[in-house]
Amino acid sequence: MQMLTSRQPVPIYPFERDEITGSNAFSLVRSEGALPYEADVLLPHRKAYYMLVFVKHGRGRHWVDAVPYVRKDHTLYFSTPTQLLVKEEPTPFWGTRLTFTSEFLALQQHAALRNLPLIQNPHHGHELLLTAADEAVVDDLLAKLDAEHRRPGEWQHQMLSAYLLVLLTYLSRLYTEQFPGGEPSADQRLLRTYQARVEEHFRELHEVSAYAALLHISAGHLSEVVKAQSGKSAIKHLHERLVLEAKRLLFYTPQSLKELAFDLGFSDASYFNRFFKRETGLTPAEYRATIRKMYQ
Known part of the structure; x- marks a missing residue:
């Protein structure tokens, strides 16, 4: 590959x-x-x-x-x-x-x-x-x-x-x-709408309150519904989407960590490094080395 x-x-x-x-x-x-x-x-x-x-x-x-x-x-x-x-x-x-x-x-x-x-x-x-x-x-x-x-x-x-x-x-x-789910209730539709907005804006919007504003509801209500419907907090959904994109770029591209962090909306590469390690248990450099070695 x-x-x-x-x-x-x-x-x-x-x-x-x-x-x-x-x-x-x-x-x-x-x-x-x-x-x-x-x-x-x-x-x-x-x-x-x-x-x-x-x-x-x-x-x-x-x-x-x-x-x-x-x-x-x-x-x-x-x-x-x-x-x-x-x-x-x-x-x-x-x-x-x-x-x-x-x-x-x-x-x-x-x-x-x-x-x-x-x-x-x-x-x-x-x-x-x-x-x-x-x-x-x-x-x-x-x-x-x-x-x-x-x-x-x-x-x-x-x-x-x-x-x-x-x-x-x-x-x-x-x-x-x-991929089990079921017919959506009003709260499930809100969850899906939130996920869709995260998909559209995860690079520039890193706060749940920003998505609540887009949906014209309070951040508290959004967080409560997302947690109840998915078992994960609203911020966790956002962080998982950022991590998924980071993993894609670490695996497929030669971007430096600084470039990658900037691409994902982090102004500080060291903060991105800490964020990624907190979410995955590995630094971005460790993940890149491990995943590429695994699939060589």
Whole structure:
């Protein structure tokens, strides 16, 4: 597995225009082993879009947020724009790749999609295991999407949206089964909203009171609800998100500790060092040395 060797930030790859429809927001590609992979995916990167890959057959290993995944047949892999990805080698696969952007989800007709568990991905998951029955449903929906994708016309967008809603809803049900949760109450929705705001602002906002202000509630109420619903304090959620990002950067990039601390919103590298050790039991330098040695 390659690491970044320059001091530039982790690259973020933009959405590529769909070859069939010309869309800059939605794309679908069916592959029978001929789908090429660009060399740049062999370096740690993020994608500026959501991606679902249904693998009927494929081999190789890739990494998501420093977790290795040996690709399995009859499995669905998904990623969100925040996750850090890298492939070990260029390998073709047999299956379907579906991609769409945040702008696509922002359209009014896609409002129902934005809050689905698979899209929110509160557990930072990546792999969904499919039974034979699940695979049949997913494969059929992808075939229907592909047929509409190749059939331009007045109703194409509505049909694509309808099939996509069914597919992502079905996969979200599988997500909640494999990453247990349940139908959200008002307090659970507040927890998820808080987690979403942390995802958006963790680099610049390091105080629970700042998130309470964004949500127009008191810091005390926010802390009470988050603790009751998750078993962890609101500040713990924030700290865990900072640690996750720090681990990503320590593993995949050559950034100095000072640069990394600044990137995460810490004005003092020594404070970041103490923060990371308090949360993980290791200094950033110790973690970097340990994790890279483990996966050499």
